[in-house]
Amino acid sequence: MKRRELLAAGLLGGFGLAAGGARPARAQAQATIRFLTPETDPSQVRVWQELIQGFAGVNRTVTIRPEYASWDDLVRKISADLIAGAPPEIVAGSSRTGFMASAARRNLLVDLAPLVDELGRDDFHKPSLEAWHYNGIQAAIPYGMQWPVLWCRTDLFQEAGLALPTTWDEYRAAAERLTNPSRGIYGACFPAGRTWNTEIQSSITIWAAGGHIFDERLNVSLDTPEVRRAMTYYAEMCRFSPPDIGQYGFREASAAYTSGKSATTFYWGRVLSHLYQQAPDLLQKTKTVHIPHGGKRATSLGWDEFVVYRGRNSRAALEYVKYLMQPRQVYMMMEPVIAHVVPTRNSVLPMLRQHEWVQKNPDIVTTLIEPIDFGISATKESPNHPFNYKWDAFQARNILPDMVQRIVLGREPVALAVEKAHKEAVEATRDIRQ
Amino acid sequence: MAPNEAEAALAREGGASWRAARRAGGLLAALRDQHLGVILLLPSALTFLVLLVFPLGYGIWTSFFQRHVLDPEGVWVGLGNYVWLFGNREFWHSLTISTFWAGATVGLQIVLGTAVALLLHQPFKGRSLVRGLVLFPYMMPVVSVVLVWMLLYNALYGVINYLLVASGIVGAPIAWLSDPDSAFWGVVFVGVWKYLPFVVVIVLARLQVIPQDLYEAARIDGAGAVARFLDITLHQIKDVLLVVALLRTIFMFNNFEIVFLLTGGGPLRATMTLPILVYEQAFGTYELGRGSAIAVVMFFLLIAVMSVYFAFLRKEPD
Secondary structure (H helix, E strand, O other), rough: OOOHHHHHHHHHHHHHHHHHHHHHHHHHOEEEEEEEEEEHHHHHHHHHHHHHHHHHOOOOOOOEEHHHHOOOOHHHHHHHHHOOOOOOOEEEEEOOOOHHHHHHHHOOOOOHHHHHHHHHHHHHHHHHHHHOOOEEEEEEEEEEEOOOOEEEEEHHHHHOOOOOOOOHHHHHHHHHHHHHHOOOOOOOOOOOOOHHHHHHHHHHHHHHOOOOEEOOOEEEEOOOHHHHHHHHHHHHHHHHHHOOOOOOHHHHHHHOOOOOOOOOOEEEOHHHHHHHHOOOHHHHHHEEEEOOOOOOEEOOOOEEEEEOOOOHHHHHHHHEEEEEHHHHHHHHHHHHOOOOEEEHHHHHHHHHHHOHHHHHOHHHHHHOOOOOOOOEOOOEEOHHHHHHHOHHHHHHHHHHHHHHHHHHHOOOOOHHHHHHHHHHHHHOOOOOOO | OHHHHHHHHHHHHHHHHHHHHHHHHHHHHHHHHHHHHHHHHHHHHHHHHHHHHHHHHHHHHHHOEEEEEOOOEEEEEEOOOHHHHOOOOOHHHHHHHHHHHHHHHEEEEEEEEHHHHHHHHOOOOOOOOOOOOOHHHHHHHHHHHHHHHHHHHHOOHHHHHHHHHHHOOOOOOOOOOOOOOHHHHHHHHHHHHHHHHHHHHHHHHHHHHOOOHHHHHHHHHOOOOOHHHHHHHHHHHHHHHHHHHHHHHHHHHHHHHHHHHHHOOHHHOOOOOOOHHHHHHHHHHOOOOHHOOOOOOOOHHHHHHHHHHHHHHHHOOO
8 A cells, every 4th residue: 555655656746846847947948940951061060050159159049959951851851840840940051942932832931021121132132032032922031042064174175185065065075085984984974863963954954955844834845856855965975974873963973073983073063162172183173164055055043042931939040040141151151162152142242252262263163153144943944934833743753853764774765754754744733733 | 255255245345445445535545546557557558549559540540631741731532542552553563662672681681590590509719709790780770881881882982893893703883773673682682781680699599499409319310410400490490480570571561761771762663662652752742641541551561461470370389
């Protein structure tokens, strides 16, 4: 009997302690902000930590908790958090315009227009702000913009007596000449993994051939001569790419170049920091050119941006975004990956141009930081296209990477693979309503 | 006193003590006395309900909805997701891949694991050290295992390709995980390597308790090594192997991380197992209902496998 009473008393005591113990903790509670980003280079992570510490110095009631995900897994991570009812308060750098547009439509995002006004709307690159304006709200604040270029090993081009390519035909001829498997060197680096990188690269190839993925009425337009031509070219270039491109995403495409295995690669400016960190001897042997064109010049235009999800700590999250968007902080974010991202705030540009890497490597950075007029966003394939609200559903099904894999790895005839992709895209977007 | 009378007396005594307790300490004390056992069981029961029954029920419930990740309310579609599933070629393809994946990994783990356990059962110098080292793959985190094997398999700087090319066995590096023909076996090999120690440890433990006089008797009867292995060793470890086969089948059929991290289900869906298809539906295309429907089918498939196993056990004589 005594033992039973003791047990019961212990249980009651335990509950009491738990209930009572929670009270003082609640009294001291701070707002904790989850900050999710795919920018996970060690140098970039160091900057995130510095910024968090800097913010802690000016705001003691908000704690920032950084979380990291790969570029390919970012949206999946956000999706899982949304299902759990606990999205991160801030997402930094995703460029998933379709996904964000869906989130804006469902009222999951905080309108950042007042913050843009507070920061000074005139200081921003206007088209970048407009690209993130959905459903009547400023769904994100882009702090940087970027486009891929072609990274070339000038020593290998010179050795083969080749000029850097500007057209598809020149590039194909150069890639074939430069490919030498016995030396472990490949002329090109066209990805064929089921990855976002493959999707972007195949999109660029389609646009450069004069094709579109959706027409101006947002009907799928994959099964066209332009797309078949683009995919034929893509498959040819894969022959001059490393043997394991079937797994290539962003990291592998950059590593193939910095490791000296690939004489060229499509990539954004981040390769510059990779070269400084991993292969400084290649800096003097590298030059970038804009992506060679087929029928027309085209490249993919993307952004790094802050998105704030609705939640009880949204106000505190806005405070942190405001802190991050100050010119000095924006410059800090760009410093580890100079030339990878061009600031959308005009007031940051002079700082960027003073950077040692920019001054020392004009052959590399010019194509990366000088504004272009042939950048295309997947959700708006031409000035005549409306915002593509179907892109999210199309992208989620990996239709372009699957098409590339069928052609490159499965040796399926281009016409058949394109026709299948077209049908899949029609099926995937049939029930999508604005 | 007859047994019935004794029970009646006890009941009367109980009633009396209840009444006495009410008189002495009030209703609360009496309740506490009578229901303490139930109260003490409640935390376990609640934990079971919250962690097992609720997620399972919620998963089944979700499978009756068309539910987008950004629209968790969803639309009731009844058995619509199951109709879609059974008419979907990708589902049948993934079911086939999952079956082959589980079959190949479990089969190889059992055959190789038993062989290694038999070796480690023999006396030799440094046996304890080797027994410890064999556990190494099982102790490594899956992410580390995958990273190591991705490097080993790498076409440009992987050791395997380097050795194959340097020794002239192949002319050019093989894209082990990017080629639809080799990716499946590349992944199976890692699955076997990682979980082999589980089988080794269990079989070795069973081998150590087989009575030695059985072998002596067999020797006296003139049984050779093969006969002794088949009639004594295999017979003695049979039950353990069945349990191992069941556990490993459940585990490998549900295994997600090895395949996902190595190939993501590719290339060309050559390694698209059912758990990856669930993930793809839920977090790739954001169709939670369809993802749940596949998970529910997987659950019932494994229940079916377990039923076969238990039916088999029941038929076995002691």
